[in-house]
Amino acid sequence: MEAGIEQLYQLAEAIGIARQWWDVDGMRQTVSDASLATIASALGYPAENERDIAHSLEQLDAEQRQPPAMIVTEAGLPTVLPASLARAELTDEHGFTTALPVENWTLPPVDVPGYYRLSLAGHELTLAVAPKSCPTVHDFAPGKLWGPAVQIPALRGAASHPFGNFGELDEAVKLFAARGADVMAINPVHALFPGNGQGFSPYSPSSRLYLNTAMGAPELMGLPPLPEQPGGALIDWEGALPRRLADLRKTFAGLDAATRARIALDNAPHGEGLQRQALFDALDVRFRAQGAGGWQDWPAAFHDPDGPAVAKFAAENREEIEFHLFAQWLARESMAKVQANATGAGMAIGLLADLAVGVHTGGADSWSMRDAMLQGLTIGAPPDPLGPHGQNWMLTSFSPQGLKRAGYAPWIATLRAALDRAGGLRIDHAFGLARLWLVPAGEEASAGGYVTYPFLDMVRLVALEAHRARALIVAEDLGTMPMGFAAPVAAAKMLGMRVLWFERAKDEGFIGGQDYPPASVAMTGTHDTTTVAGWWTGRDLEWAEKLSRFPADTTLAQQAERRDEDRARLWGTLTHNTRPRPKPDDPEPVVDAALRHIGRSASQLAIAPLEDLLAEREQPNLPGTITEHPNWRRRLDAPLADLLDQPDTAARIETLDRARKD
Template identity: 60%
Template sequence: MPDDTLEAILGALGDDPAGGQAGRLPAMIVADPGQTIAAAHGHHSAEATGEDGRTVRLAHIGDGFAAPSAPGYYSLALGEETLELAVAPPRAPQIPRGVRHWGAAVQISALRGAAPFGTFGDLARACTTFASKGAASVAINPVHALFPGEGRDFSPYSPSSRLFLNGAMADPALAGLPPIPPAEGPPLIDWEGAMPARLAQLRAGFDALDPGTRARIARDPAMADATLVRHATFDALYARFAPAGARGWQDWPSAYRDPAGPAVARFVRENAEEIAFHLFVQWLAREGLIASQRAAREAGMDIGIIADLAVGVSTAGSDCWSLRDAMLGGLTVGAPPDPLGPQGQNWHLSTFSPAGLRRTGYAPFIAMLRSGFAAGGGLRVDHAFGLERLWVIPEGASATDGAYLSYPFRDLLRLLVLEAHRAGAIVVAENLGTSPYGFAEAIADRGLHGMEVLWFARAADAGFRGADDYRPTAVAMTGTHDTPTVAGWWSGRDLDWAERCGRLGPRTTRAEAESVREWDRGMLWSTIGGGLPRPAPEEPEPAVDAAIAHIARTPSSLAIVPLEDLLAEREQPNLPGTTDTHPNWRRRNHAALDTLLAAPAVAERTAVLSRRGG
């Protein structure tokens, strides 16, 4: 690593990269039940008060004290000093051994309903529909807060905040309010037109609230949360300055860049109704997500909704404005160069800093997890390696000019398990790529489910692994939102896009790529084909059927199949590394979900998956 790169990274981290000062107690200690807590400053007594108000005296062990045996959060008194204590259970909630469930992965925005893009109302109906087909879960794309009324930055993986929800997906009908009037949209979602229109519709609904409903919303304890009010303030300020061309808080007048400054305080006082509107939108979104999970469970799903936690946030967004002291400054996150990406990747996202997490007692990390577990079924952690290390890049530098930054992995893992325990939800760790040493063993010990994706389940000879070789504790999948669909891969549709976008690889011709693909088709079919004749590339449906049956045969406790594969679609939702050359996150289903799943070929695929639980 060049010295100037290291100097730039250390300069951005500041003079406290370790996140503490010698001799000072941390803001929070994170421990396992009964673990010895080292006594600082010669303390001779320790008491822990739990969330239920009960206080226990901690037993002396050598030079320290034994952590309480019950998981939870405590106020720890060491002599006259107090700090927070989190005690994690040994493992996250598990899918019972020997039970084999299946679920579908859906892009909410693609669901066809009454609006130009899918909403939580469409998600609730999708849960009920999939439950009727025998599914135990529905995995969704991130529903983090985007920029209000903004149609330019619509990727669910580049949110404004991971602590709050995407208000554009709110469905007032799920909260017992009048529904938004139906409006048909084009085959590809026009986000730049749809997002401002949705915000205007929500505003009209807010303006029409009767005093009783407004009072009911105001009584909701969550509405008084200071962090939520600050996020609503950000959204109100964004709506104020965006029409003048401001793309984020860095473009606002300098007086408004400090969330604790007098200008912001004055704005809050003078714009109480505007902030109340944005609080209303968040209330609607939360009610909608909870209602969707309730619909899933009432329809018979054992797990329900598995939410998705993005790896980072937009540097221009709410989290980077309101949680400045806890976030990385002057750095973005990405991935180092590897054989699949020789130039590396810069995702142009920020996230928490290790020092900021320790300094704040992990409070924003815990709040983020609670938002992710709000649905209650499960949570997929995108790029879970980020719990241990992240590739950080100085602002303005290329992805190759970065370095790995270490995170307090054991503490973050314990907190993730603790919050999963409190939510009664499973955790799926996205573990695709180069794993840090010991990472797989650590998450397995804590009961996190890894991922086994068909395209990456390769043997040493480059062949595809048999169904019996999938891990029982893993989630088996035919693909993700970032991979080609089975039909798209078999037919070479992904090669069409790679050629169009100049992504075939250096000095690789289309003919060479086709030759490699033909070899790989043979390797895949030899594993999943069951001895039947191999279908032609232009007839991918038998390959789709075989791939789904292959995943259904695995011993994995949960098999997830993207809706695109159930429908044998050739187009994928997202093509990583592209922006305007591929219609990322814009595709819509061509019909309502119940109609799509009723097609004979699709019904047989869901039946194959349902039989795995028999």
């Protein structure tokens, strides 16, 4: 069996499964042989026994001999051809073939970024030529820019709705543009499951190629506005999303022939993909009403998007599919209107969209792009002190092999969809461009392992698509950085994230904003971290105590004592102790100082969560919880216009704006 184990290790290395990895404490960890075999099998290389492994190695060798569907390179650089193309074979008269070495077989540099058809050795493939870097902040405007980060559903506007949509977002961009902001970071707006009040997390979408139809704002498209409805302090998603779907159906029913023709014309360029998304949504609504939670729960005949049952359903339910095409049109064109209004109001960048790291396993992307997606594996995180058993996010994404087979078409389409109606893009968990922690179905997260992705190709394609869209790219790089990640991302001029709470020196003190790298986004926090007011008052500690989230053998009193030490460190960094330290129940001066801190930082861009601009104590999301904390449910207390006009809030915004201009 020893030989079989060595072959297993050989197979794992060849397909990019890391046998060993280093945890947050720098300790080396080893993935079990059983996990290696299970992950390899799920990736399409059976490894349950020696015979399987031998066949998989042969399969892998045959695949590596096949020409790639796409070669990705950089403008101005020669490109070394892959072994499948940079080879010559000599066959004698008896049919015996010998491979001849071919040295330095390279393509000459191509200077203009873009996609090219390449004919090589009798093979047709695509050559993607990336620019040396993404657009930078200075490509949009001189100086150091700033903007808020908002959770769209939390917004309240002039009209009363149970949650914010692109109409409230449109009001928000105009309000902040008038106050000097050049960008507005938003939560992911990917397609969810229409009308499903249970699946409302923006980071667990059905598809990253299309939009959350509940965000559509008819008034932005010259249609009658949605009916006004009261909304409480917390969003009642379970009731609100089905009602929103019903309201959109009424809007659709009232469309005249000219508007329907206009919608069809606008949708036409989006082709078969949009049609398939509408078809999926129609099927999901049908079968969810019967208890299905995803396409795997549908009758088996509907699992194949190209099968006869799906075709028959499409033919018999044309009006239902037309409704979902309308809903996608409304969301898409509404968001485009918001972006146009943002830049028209003076924002240099406008919307900074957010690309979720993966999709729901039972969603539209998983259904329609099965050959390119992971099967039997979900994304998560390895064990660490905050999660001793690891995390399983129950999301799927592209498989490395599927991406290469498809010539990266799904990745390119995903990037284009995200950049189509925004001035920039934040890539959530950007480490996933290099590796993902994949967990076998039915196993604990600790049974997973890291699988490498074609990192340089994916980074270059991000740069190419950003270049084509003239868009800013932010790479969320919080956490344990994979080896070799930093240099290519820095070379591509993607902005890293410098979040106040994580920018500490070796002595645990907070570093000065002048030490933040210029190619970064300075932030007082994210949707996953405590607010400044919440941290200063210890609200996050109260939640941790309530939900038993402290590390083992740690008490609230111990955490509170450490927090008081940290308050002294933070206040010293923010003010150089030139003013008395505020008491724990007086967070407003600390919020002001934190905003000034990121404003004066060396970072080219500063982003403050709206919660910090309002000095709120509660955060939008508490990672690692589902129902224990009201994640993605919080609303503003009043219309945004009223809140921004309050003297304290207006002063905080002025503080940030002035600090950026100093």
